[in-house]
Amino acid sequence: LSTQTPSPNLQASTIEIGNHVFQKDDWSNVTPKILSYIKSEKHLQKHHPLSIIRKRIVEYFYNTYKNNRGTPLFSVYDQVSPVVSVHQNFDNLLIPAGHPSRAKSDCYYINKHYLLRAHTTAHQIEMIKSGLDNYIIVGEVYRRDEIDSTHYPVFHQLDAVRLIGKEKLFGNFLDLEIFENDFKSNPQKIQTIISNSKCIDQSKQPCHTLEAVKLTEHELKSVLVGLTQHLFGDNIEYRWVDTCFPFTQPSWELEIYHKGDWMEVLGCGIMRNEILLNSGVSNSIGFAFGLGLERLAMILFDIPDIRLFWSNDSGFLTQFNEEDNRPNKYKAISTFPQCSNDLSFWLPEGVEIDNFSPNDFYDIARGIGGDMIEQITLVDKFKHPKTGKSSLCFRIVYRHMEKTLTQAEVNETHGKIAKVVSESFNVVIR
Ligand code: FA5
Numbered sequence: 001l002s003t004q005t006p007s008p009n010l011q012a013s014t015i016e017i018g019n020h021v022f023q024k025d026d027w028s029n030v031t032p033k034i035l036s037y038i039k040s041e042k043h044l045q046k047h048h049p050l051s052i053i054r055k056r057i058v059e060y061f062y063n064t065y066k067n068n069r070g071t072p073l074f075s076v077y078d079q080v081s082p083v084v085s086v087h088q089n090f091d092n093l094l095i096p097a098g099h100p101s102r103a104k105s106d107c108y109y110i111n112k113h114y115l116l117r118a119h120t121t122a123h124q125i126e127m128i129k130s131g132l133d134n135y136i137i138v139g140e141v142y143r144r145d146e147i148d149s150t151h152y153p154v155f156h157q158l159d160a161v162r163l164i165g166k167e168k169l170f171g172n173f174l175d176l177e178i179f180e181n182d183f184k185s186n187p188q189k190i191q192t193i194i195s196n197s198k199c200i201d202q203s204k205q206p207c208h209t210l211e212a213v214k215l216t217e218h219e220l221k222s223v224l225v226g227l228t229q230h231l232f233g234d235n236i237e238y239r240w241v242d243t244c245f246p247f248t249q250p251s252w253e254l255e256i257y258h259k260g261d262w263m264e265v266l267g268c269g270i271m272r273n274e275i276l277l278n279s280g281v282s283n284s285i286g287f288a289f290g291l292g293l294e295r296l297a298m299i300l301f302d303i304p305d306i307r308l309f310w311s312n313d314s315g316f317l318t319q320f321n322e323e324d325n326r327p328n329k330y331k332a333i334s335t336f337p338q339c340s341n342d343l344s345f346w347l348p349e350g351v352e353i354d355n356f357s358p359n360d361f362y363d364i365a366r367g368i369g370g371d372m373i374e375q376i377t378l379v380d381k382f383k384h385p386k387t388g389k390s391s392l393c394f395r396i397v398y399r400h401m402e403k404t405l406t407q408a409e410v411n412e413t414h415g416k417i418a419k420v421v422s423e424s425f426n427v428v429i430r
């Protein structure tokens, strides 16, 4: 992809990204504002907190895994285009049709076949097919989500995969096996059992032996706890939580205790064997994980608001230095007053509240208000008993990170949002 800025023409029938032209269709919901984040590469910007975190994680993996000549085992990919197919983001990862994560209200679709990746896991099959056994991929991901201090529509993930063969896993115990005998004689049978089972329990995949799973789980958890201690020191409080992903089984999340609460920082698990088979690997067991760089950087540097990662203010950026290994804590430049304004409107007759996706509203508001919006909450839903019309009320909290906003500036932006919302959704502002 080139660095060319995307055309902001909403009416156009095509979307241009780099040298590619995509036909729009009724799935297209990516906004010019969102497209403008492509190639922002905050994770590669020298001295940026996201880049510092990335470097420390990569350095840990380089040091932890070396071959017998002392060369790092993991290769790192940090400039892969975020434009992926629906196959890459979902089907390849065994995410079933109709799964909520595919919804138009949750992803930025370019059209019905392409989207901006919702996780860096989307590249798994192509990376393994290209022959990689140990890799790390880092980049920005895109999700339509709520708006508050820990959620932003663009954030950064680091995913890793490690494939382990029989000799690596068991050493000299050559009578141990990765796969059950049953599976070796009839792989089809056992696969069917897996793909039909929803994530009901945390049990292993039927194709794997218990000893292979337990050894891999041990390595996965040890390396991730090691990473956590490398980043935050030996006294960091953490816990493992059982969870489900369609592409790993069993699966876990790692949470870290931060500011009086548990914060989820990564998801991981034993890779589903079908994914390995579909990538041309039939003799290994694999683990994979995906972590959020912003979450880790917020803990490491005490950064209170996720919008700060997009700040170009020198008062923010000069606080971080990648050569400095001390755990430097962010000092708020200053706090500016906030200003909150409500926006209520009637939905068109016959449109029910549940048919209106708040994420559509958030996109428009963000597109106009940008980073002067700190938070948006849906404060009221109401159906008029007589007319049957439904009404919604959103509270928008305005606060700039770098200056005091005047009432006039806030009113102007708020008015523009109201205007565009009423035109786009055919609603009547109350
Ligand atoms: C995933 O995206 C999985 N692909 C992770 C994975 C990879 C699991 C490989 C197993 C194997 P999840 O949606 O939970 O999972 O996101 C992973 C991490 O990204 C979270 O733990 C969190 O650290 C970060 N994250 C998720 N959503 C946000 C958000 N809106 N803002 C900031 N960080 C987020």
Ligand code: MG
Pocket: 253, 264, 267
């Ligand atoms: Mg999660």
